[in-house]
Amino acid sequence: MSVAVEEMRSQAEQVTDADADRYRQDFPCLQQEAHGKPLVYLDSAATSQKPRAVIDAISRFYETSYSNVHRGAHLLSERATEAYEGARSRVAQYIGAADPREIVFVRGATEAINLVAASYGRANLQAGDEILLTEMEHHSNIVPWQLIAEQTGAVIRVVPISDDGELMMDRFDELLSERTKLVGVGHVSNALGTINPVKEIVDKAHAQGAVVLVDGCQAAPRVPVDVAELGCDFYAFSGHKLYGPSGIGVLWGRHELLEAMPPYQGGGEMIQRVTFEHTTYAKVPQKFEAGTPNIAGPVGLHAAMDYVTAIGLEGILAHERDLLAYATDAIQEVPGVRLIGTAAEKAGILSFVMEGIHPHDIGTILDNQGIAVRTGHHCAQPVMDRFQVPATTRASFGLYNTRADVDAFIRGLHEVREILG
Amino acid sequence: MADVRDLYQEVIFEHNKNPRNFGVLADHNRHAVGHNPLCGDQLTVYLMVDDNDVVQDVKFEGSGCAISVASASLMTQILKGKSKQEADEFFQAFHDVCTKEREAEDVPDLGKLAVLTGVRDFPSRVKCATLAWHTVHAALEHDEEGASVTTE
Numbered sequence: 015m016s017v018a019v020e021e022m023r024s025q026a027e028q029v030t031d032a033d034a035d036r037y038r039q040d041f042p043c044l045q046q047e048a049h050g051k052p053l054v055y056l057d058s059a060a061t062s063q064k065p066r067a068v069i070d071a072i073s074r075f076y077e078t079s080y081s082n083v084h085r086g087a088h089l090l091s092e093r094a095t096e097a098y099e100g101a102r103s104r105v106a107q108y109i110g111a112a113d114p115r116e117i118v119f120v121r122g123a124t125e126a127i128n129l130v131a132a133s134y135g136r137a138n139l140q141a142g143d144e145i146l147l148t149e150m151e152h153h154s155n156i157v158p159w160q161l162i163a164e165q166t167g168a169v170i171r172v173v174p175i176s177d178d179g180e181l182m183m184d185r186f187d188e189l190l191s192e193r194t195k196l197v198g199v200g201h202v203s204n205a206l207g208t209i210n211p212v213k214e215i216v217d218k219a220h221a222q223g224a225v226v227l228v229d230g231c232q233a234a235p236r237v238p239v240d241v242a243e244l245g246c247d248f249y250a251f252s253g254h255k256l257y258g259p260s261g262i263g264v265l266w267g268r269h270e271l272l273e274a275m276p277p278y279q280g281g282g283e284m285i286q287r288v289t290f291e292h293t294t295y296a297k298v299p300q301k302f303e304a305g306t307p308n309i310a311g312p313v314g315l316h317a318a319m320d321y322v323t324a325i326g327l328e329g330i331l332a333h334e335r336d337l338l339a340y341a342t343d344a345i346q347e348v349p350g351v352r353l354i355g356t357a358a359e360k361a362g363i364l365s366f367v368m369e370g371i372h373p374h375d376i377g378t379i380l381d382n383q384g385i386a387v388r389t390g391h392h393c394a395q396p397v398m399d400r401f402q403v404p405a406t407t408r409a410s411f412g413l414y415n416t417r418a419d420v421d422a423f424i425r426g427l428h429e430v431r432e433i434l435g
Numbered sequence: 436m437a438d439v440r441d442l443y444q445e446v447i448f449e450h451n452k453n454p455r456n457f458g459v460l461a462d463h464n465r466h467a468v469g470h471n472p473l474c475g476d477q478l479t480v481y482l483m484v485d486d487n488d489v490v491q492d493v494k495f496e497g498s499g500c501a502i503s504v505a506s507a508s509l510m511t512q513i514l515k516g517k518s519k520q521e522a523d524e525f526f527q528a529f530h531d532v533c534t535k536e537r538e539a540e541d542v543p544d545l546g547k548l549a550v551l552t553g554v555r556d557f558p559s560r561v562k563c564a565t566l567a568w569h570t571v572h573a574a575l576e577h578d579e580e581g582a583s584v585t586t587e
Contacts (some may be wrong), residue, residue, distance in 0.1 A: 308439065372500035374474040375443075378557060382439040391475050398475065404498050405475035432442060 029325060029333035030414045037325065037419050038414040040065040051384030054422045055198070059204050059232060059410030060388050061254045064318070068258055072310050079380035081237035083309055084283065085299075092286030101312030102262055102299070107191035108319045109230075109249060110240035111266050118265040118299040119307055123231045124154040126250035127198070129302060131158035132225055133275045135196070136249075141167030143195040146224070148173040148181055148210075149400055150203040153393040155229045159198060168195070176402060186215065194224040205394035205406070206355030207338070209237065216245045224271035225271070231255055235412070236244035236334055237359050238327040241266055253311060259411075262311025265302070272298040279304040325413060334362030334411045340418045341409065348427045354397075354406050362411035363392035367391075368427070371434045375408040379433055380407075380426045387423075442560070443501065446509075451501040456511035460494035467582040469497075469498040469570030471562055476503050480570045488575070495570075500563050502531040502554065507567035509547050516565040519575045533561045562586040 019214055038044055041063045046053055057061060057375050075097060081090035083098045098372075099114070101400075106114040120126045139145070145159050148171050160398065163170050169196075173186045181199075190197075197219040202209050216226045228249040234238055234251035241249050248267045254260035267275075281303055281304035286294040295301045328401050348371030368376060377389035388408045391398045398404060409423055436527030460481035468479045485491050493514045496509045513524060528546065531537040532552050539545055539552050539575055554560040573584040 273453075276513065372476075372498075373475070374476075374500035374563065375502070377441050378442065378560060390473060404477070433440065 022043065025194065027326070027329055028336070029224055029413060031277045031333075031418075033325075033329075033415050034333060035416055035418075037065075037392055038416070040067065040321075041107070041414055042066060042069065042405045044414060046383040048386065048403065052422075055232070056411065056419060056423060057237070057386045057408040058412035058415075059255070059408065062235060062261065062412050064259070064314075065321050068314050068317045068363040069319045072259060072314045075310050075313045078151060078168065080309070082306055092206040097313050098307070098309055100315040104316045105264055105312070106238075106266075108323070109234070109264075109266055110242045113269055115298055116266055116269050116272065118267065118302045119265045119312055120255070120265050120302075121208035121261055121308070122252040122263035123229060123250040124158075124252075126248075126262075127229065128158045129265055130248050130267070131162040131237075132215075132224075132252075133302075134271065135159070135162035135168075136166065136286040137274075137276055139163075139166040139195055141423065141434075142193065143168040144169045144191070144193040144319050145216055146173065146186075146189055146194050146197045146219075147171070147173045148199050148212075149210065149396050150179070150181070150206055150394065151198065151200055151396070152204055152229060152231070153395070156396070157197050157431045159175055161194075172396075175206075175208075175397075178357050179203070179208050180357045180359075181208075181210055182271045183211070183214070187218065190222055190224070193220055194219065194222055197224050199226065200229040200231070201239070202230075202237060202361045202363075203355070203390040203394075203397075204232050204363065205365055205397045205408070207360040207365065208355060208357040209233075209359040209361055211359075212244050220245070224367045227363070232361065232363070235322070236327070236331055238331070247271055249401065253315040253318065256315070256318055257322060259311050262308050262315050264315075271300065272302070275302075277301050277304070279365070281305045282330055283307070296366055324424065329374055330413045333413065334415075335360075335412045338362045338364060338418065339421055340417055341423070343419060344424045345427065348424065349431060353428070354401050362408070362415075365406045365408045367403050367406055368430070371430065373405045375434055376407045376427070376430050379430045380423070383422070383426045383429060385423055385426045442557055444550045444553065446547065446550040447501055447505040447573060450508040453569035454495075454504055454508040456508070458494050458496055459551045460492055463492075463494075465503045465574045465575065465577070467570045467584060468503035469566050469573070469587045470541070470583070471503065471566050472585060474500060476500060476563065476566060478507055478542065478570060479573050480507070480567065482571070482574050484519075484575070490517055490519075490522065492500045492515050493571075495567065499566070500552065502563035503561055506548075506551055506564045509551070510571065514571065515544065515546065521570060522575065526565075526572060529568065530565055533564055545583065 079093035081094040120174035225247040230251040235256040253262040284304040465482040476499035483492040522583035573582040
């Protein structure tokens, strides 16, 4: 176990409602009204709000240290490079990676998965090979594989989910074979809230010689992540769901896999020596970071990780689970509600439908009361098909939410019933 | 933001619960599928159009929010007897009112559709109100093979 994870686990006390209310004061965007009502933000699974510490770190960086990285023998360039590479080390520590060189900065989890599909996939997949995904994947962990399957002749197989929204592990066992070359699985489902048994999946996949990519978008902000403990081969997540800025994401990959992979994009920064006859590439991670990167993004992400770690991820998870249990109980009192996703292991995501009322109408009436939720298919249309609903309404929690937010949300749903019958 | 009750008027509830001309038009000669990927709405509009491009009959089916279903239902009542050109002009006028480019008073023949113009104060709902009309436009533009249109 890494130092960072040990550090987090030493702070395993639960974040209380009073703590969350205090943390909320750190988030400027939450200190406002929406449509004349106090803002109740229940859309953190789509994107989280940013604490003052992150906003200030980005401002300070632009005001004092901004320059291009890895070039220019001047003071600002040195400072910028130090901040950028310092963030890389911080990310490695946050997810328990052995080596900062295994951290590739990308725009977001979507780019991270596209990178693996395009680079690792094209180099390693051939006709007849199988890519094993799950029915609950976000579109960004489906479409890149479809693109690469078309190019390579590999075939996509899909692990179905149960009525509760859990992976059917007996079907996983059946589908996994020596033809399986890659398994792609979400750590936590954005549409259902299910926490998947990633370690078990990794162990079984490795026994068949398959590599495993984990989409950690929803896990990185709310579940302690230790890639060494999970044993996976690639781990992808976005900064903006982790209280950091948008436009920065992380691909972690095993060093030997990244070293063996061909570049994903060509350009500056990723080369060693260029002639028109031949180019040699930089070492990882620079090999995968063509062009001037998002420099302030990692700086903001660094601050976000410091902020979250100081609170403690175990505590955040326990708090979100408390809110989830509280909301799950309370929502049963609203007539005609059906939860979509009732797995035993769930993170702070509550997806549901209301009989006779379309999610979009629910969203508008809640918004009118200052309550922000997400409505739609959550970029997981196969999940909607599985549960035979066109869309769901989703309330998702962050470290700044309280039981009072849940109370407002439930009152809002009663109002929806009253208005729309 | 306006009061949400101005958006959801009684006529909208009524048409949402009991949509008119709902189902497949057996002897249609035009049809199109409309999608609003943002909310998962999907509806199919079937038309029987005569040689002069005049809508003789229309039906729709699909699922959507109260605004999009009510809009489709009201549309079927308005569309019969209108030529393609008249339908397009009407759609344009309705669209302009929904997006605040024109005032409802300036479009005297808006009729029952006026109940939908509450969406002008709810920008994210304009596409719900206009989905059925986009779909009819696509159906009238294409031959009987069928067309597909999306609001995104």
